[in-house]
Amino acid sequence: MKEIPHLTFDLDTLGVSTGHLVVPKGADCEALSLPVFSLNKGEGPRLLITGGNHGNELEGPIVARRLVEWLPEAQTCGRVIIVPEINPLAVQAWTRNTPIDGKNLNRAFPGRADGTVTERIADAVSRVLLPMADTVFDFHSFGPTWDTPSAIITHPIANADLMAKTLRMAEAFKLPVTLVWEYHDTPGMFDIWAHSQGKVFICPEFGGGTVSTEALAIHEAGVRNALIALGLVEGKAEHPTFRQQKSSQTLETLLSDELRSPARGIFEPRCSMLDEVKQGDLIGVLHSMESLSAGAIDIYAPTTSIVYAIRSGAYVEADEEIVYFARPLKL
Amino acid sequence: MKEIPHLTFDLDTLGVSTGHLVVPKGADCEALSLPVFSLNKGEGPRLLITGGNHGNELEGPIVARRLVEWLPEAQTCGRVIIVPEINPLAVQAWTRNTPIDGKNLNRAFPGRADGTVTERIADAVSRVLLPMADTVFDFHSFGPTWDTPSAIITHPIANADLMAKTLRMAEAFKLPVTLVWEYHDTPGMFDIWAHSQGKVFICPEFGGGTVSTEALAIHEAGVRNALIALGLVEGKAEHPTFRQQKSSQTLETLLSDELRSPARGIFEPRCSMLDEVKQGDLIGVLHSMESLSAGAIDIYAPTTSIVYAIRSGAYVEADEEIVYFARPLKL
Numbered sequence: 001m002k003e004i005p006h007l008t009f010d011l012d013t014l015g016v017s018t019g020h021l022v023v024p025k026g027a028d029c030e031a032l033s034l035p036v037f038s039l040n041k042g043e044g045p046r047l048l049i050t051g052g053n054h055g056n057e058l059e060g061p062i063v064a065r066r067l068v069e070w071l072p073e074a075q076t077c078g079r080v081i082i083v084p085e086i087n088p089l090a091v092q093a094w095t096r097n098t099p100i101d102g103k104n105l106n107r108a109f110p111g112r113a114d115g116t117v118t119e120r121i122a123d124a125v126s127r128v129l130l131p132m133a134d135t136v137f138d139f140h141s142f143g144p145t146w147d148t149p150s151a152i153i154t155h156p157i158a159n160a161d162l163m164a165k166t167l168r169m170a171e172a173f174k175l176p177v178t179l180v181w182e183y184h185d186t187p188g189m190f191d192i193w194a195h196s197q198g199k200v201f202i203c204p205e206f207g208g209g210t211v212s213t214e215a216l217a218i219h220e221a222g223v224r225n226a227l228i229a230l231g232l233v234e235g236k237a238e239h240p241t242f243r244q245q246k247s248s249q250t251l252e253t254l255l256s257d258e259l260r261s262p263a264r265g266i267f268e269p270r271c272s273m274l275d276e277v278k279q280g281d282l283i284g285v286l287h288s289m290e291s292l293s294a295g296a297i298d299i300y301a302p303t304t305s306i307v308y309a310i311r312s313g314a315y316v317e318a319d320e321e322i323v324y325f326a327r328p329l330k331l
Numbered sequence: 332m333k334e335i336p337h338l339t340f341d342l343d344t345l346g347v348s349t350g351h352l353v354v355p356k357g358a359d360c361e362a363l364s365l366p367v368f369s370l371n372k373g374e375g376p377r378l379l380i381t382g383g384n385h386g387n388e389l390e391g392p393i394v395a396r397r398l399v400e401w402l403p404e405a406q407t408c409g410r411v412i413i414v415p416e417i418n419p420l421a422v423q424a425w426t427r428n429t430p431i432d433g434k435n436l437n438r439a440f441p442g443r444a445d446g447t448v449t450e451r452i453a454d455a456v457s458r459v460l461l462p463m464a465d466t467v468f469d470f471h472s473f474g475p476t477w478d479t480p481s482a483i484i485t486h487p488i489a490n491a492d493l494m495a496k497t498l499r500m501a502e503a504f505k506l507p508v509t510l511v512w513e514y515h516d517t518p519g520m521f522d523i524w525a526h527s528q529g530k531v532f533i534c535p536e537f538g539g540g541t542v543s544t545e546a547l548a549i550h551e552a553g554v555r556n557a558l559i560a561l562g563l564v565e566g567k568a569e570h571p572t573f574r575q576q577k578s579s580q581t582l583e584t585l586l587s588d589e590l591r592s593p594a595r596g597i598f599e600p601r602c603s604m605l606d607e608v609k610q611g612d613l614i615g616v617l618h619s620m621e622s623l624s625a626g627a628i629d630i631y632a633p634t635t636s637i638v639y640a641i642r643s644g645a646y647v648e649a650d651e652e653i654v655y656f657a658r659p660l661k662l
Contacts, residue, residue, distance in 0.1 A: 018624040035623040058644040062599045065618045065627065084597075088620055091597070091646050094476075144475040145425075147541050209541025210478050211644030213600050266415075266422070268393045269544045287396045289419055292366040293349040296396065313389040313542030315422050
């Protein structure tokens with residue numbers, strides 16, 4: 001008999017339970033067992049939290065693990081399901097995509113039961129976990145080679161009611177930035193699939209670069225604020241302190257706000273996340289790998305805007321993304 | 332006729348010249364051409380600067396590139412040779428080791444003319460460039476998954492005169508930390524070979540994590556201070572500002588100051604670089620990837636000391652380094 005994706009325990013059990021989500025074996029690898037935590041306090045909101053969708057974004061798994069520690073003391077109603085690493089193969093390899101099939105889990109939804117391992121993970125999450133939740137937090141970050149603030153990102157949603165609910169939920173985190181991001185490469189993303197199922201889907205992008213204890217405290221405070229807003233936890237929401245400030249701003253990034261490298265080489269940032277730049281400001285320099293006599297290529301801000309994310313010093317290919325700009329959201 | 336490693340231009344040319352160091356082809360790949368910059372102002376100190384020895388430490392190549400921009404205006408005497416990326420194959424792959432042969436260039440010195448590509452690079456640098464210099468700065472950093480300050484590191488050197496000269500040169504950078512590091516894995520390192528040739532060898536370890544514009548300014552200020560101390564550049568040395576302070580400390584790390592992970596899992600830092608910790612303080616937590624019921628492993632400081640470097644949130648294998656402690660250097 002063919003195995004189907006399933007949980008090794010019963011989510012209806014009251015209180016804390018832990019076990020695994022089994023992703024069946026396929027032609028490319030054996031079955032996977034993803035550790036799952038469930039805290040069922042009966043009636044109330046139903047929340048699914050996932051981390052480790054991309055394997056080199058460790059902020060999410062760590063914040064998820066911390067939640068597992070303190071939630072049993074704090075949660076007063078409803079259900080929370082936590083899967084700290086939905087792609088353990090990528091986490092163990094510290095890679096964005098799954099090493100076995102080279103696929104990006106966040107482009108594989110809703111998945112395929114008879115597909116490659118990445119597609120089977122997406123299928124298991126879509127079939128077994130997603131139906132159990134009304135709201136999803138899928139923890140991401142910009143990864144090690146970007147300079148970005150801790151933020152909640154949402155794509156624009158055609159359904160106006162779902163968009164309004166999502167934006168309200170996003171702002172409840174009170175992270176330094178809430179961003180509505182018009183993005184080109186969305187087919188197969190977890191949020192797009194969850195929206196089609198009527199879910200409120202929140203994508204925290206917990207900054208980039210070093211996963212420090214100070215940064216983790218900000219991310220965790222944001223999640224606590226969101227749990228308070230959902231009514232799962234009691235308490236008073238507070239802005240975390242970021243760069244000596246306690247404030248949030250809601251921004252938007254349009255398709256035209258993406259800046260790509262004019263050539264391959266080493267990118268040197270000349271500005272930082274959240275800098276306000278004027279059209280024509282020098283924001284970075286691209287150094288050729290082939291020659292030192294060619295001179296570097298100066299890169300200027302195409303418009304007056306805010307730097308949402310900038311590549312930290314990194315080798316980049318031609319036409320690779322190096323900066324995302326943003327501007328205050330007009331509603 | 333067999334090709335030998337060589338420069339495509341004459342280092343004796345006065346003023347600025349640029350060209351390439353040719354690393355001959357071998358069984359595993361074609362010949363490489365590494366861009367080289369030379370500024371010859373006649374009599375005076377002879378300095379070789381290299382970056383990109385490890386391909387995922389981009390601070391060095393960027394600081395080296397910046398030097399190429401301003402040195403022609405600033406250098407008053409002597410000779411400086413700069414190779415921003417001595418391992419371009421690793422830089423382009425953003426990996427520590429060379430992808431073609433999997434070797435660590437900084438364990439391959441003095442290299443082999445008939446070896447793999449990493450060994451041929453080491454051979455070319457050892458034969459063609461090293462003899463041209465009295466002092467070497469080989470730019471490194473701790474890489475993206477560590478939280479560390481900008482520092483100069485030297486291993487203990489048996490020759491007391493060379494040790495004293497090296498420490499004096501290291502402290503002239505005026506970076507936040509100068510560290511004498513007793514390290515076990517030194518065979519084949521560039522510094523060990525250069526010491527055997529009587530050179531003063533300095534290894535800047537330009538921090539870890541995000542390569543931000545603020546961090547780069549600190550590293551660059553350190554190099555400018557060193558060039559002033561060598562007499563190559565005129566000006567007044569100044570401590571760069573790091574965490575609102577302008578100061579330096581000289582520390583040492585002993586073999587016993589290395590802490591390794593007790594198991595595989597996700598490491599969560601609970602302290603930061605340069606924190607002073609007491610014996611028994613909680614400094615990190617290790618989360619199992621297999622189970623959420625097993626509980627996390629708390630990691631405590633084994634002695635009262637200073638945290639020199641701590642893994643930022645990262646997946647680690649059992650017995651992998653997670654913290655390096657340090658203490659004030661006793662001379």
